[in-house]
Amino acid sequence: MSKKKDIKKIRNTVENCKKCILYKTRNKAVFGEGCLNSKIMLIGEAPGRNEDIQGKPFVGKAGKILDDLLDSVDLKRNNVYITNILICRPPKNRNPLKKEINRCKKYLDLQIDIIKPSIIVPMGNFSTSYILNKFNIKVDKIRNTHGRIYKINNKLQNIKIIPLYHPAFAIYNKNIKNILFNDFKSVTKALDKI
Numbered sequence: 001m002s003k004k005k006d007i008k009k010i011r012n013t014v015e016n017c018k019k020c021i022l023y024k025t026r027n028k029a030v031f032g033e034g035c036l037n038s039k040i041m042l043i044g045e046a047p048g049r050n051e052d053i054q055g056k057p058f059v060g061k062a063g064k065i066l067d068d069l070l071d072s073v074d075l076k077r078n079n080v081y082i083t084n085i086l087i088c089r090p091p092k093n094r095n096p097l098k099k100e101i102n103r104c105k106k107y108l109d110l111q112i113d114i115i116k117p118s119i120i121v122p123m124g125n126f127s128t129s130y131i132l133n134k135f136n137i138k139v140d141k142i143r144n145t146h147g148r149i150y151k152i153n154n155k156l157q158n159i160k161i162i163p164l165y166h167p168a169f170a171i172y173n174k175n176i177k178n179i180l181f182n183d184f185k186s187v188t189k190a191l192d193k194i
Helices: 003-015 049-054 061-072 098-115 125-134 174-192
Strands: 040-044 081-084 119-122 150-153 158-161
Touching (some): 003 098, 061 174, 098 125, 119 174
Parallel strands (some): 119 158
């Protein structure tokens, strides 16, 4: 099967998913989007209010910051693949629960398997913890891992993981915004070495 068909099949499953109670309060399931042949995959935590309404990842205020981050290193949304761990918005934008992540992670794992990114950028504590754990890297808080490049070399592929603060965190903290922009430079440095 082609990547396009594989992604479409998963998207159809996601749109009808009822694996956890979040489906009862969602407007739309939010699946990943972007370039299916991208070397870069950006992974957020969960859809917010705007994402839930539009059914697209990172379209609210955090999405604007993400666009600014991409622009700062001459990348566009259509050059990367953007997704989240959860496909449904948690009520009142609360943090994802472990049981929700466990039920939803299969969709993320399938997207990683299909896209086969060379660089994975988990954004925020929950996505960073999940991705580091998935690749058997010691999990630590985002404040200790942001901007670092973790190299995974296995028989199937070489991957660089670059954890970042979640763009939503920068909405309320200008110091984090500066750190985020500086850390994002690591993404293009890693891309240049591929």
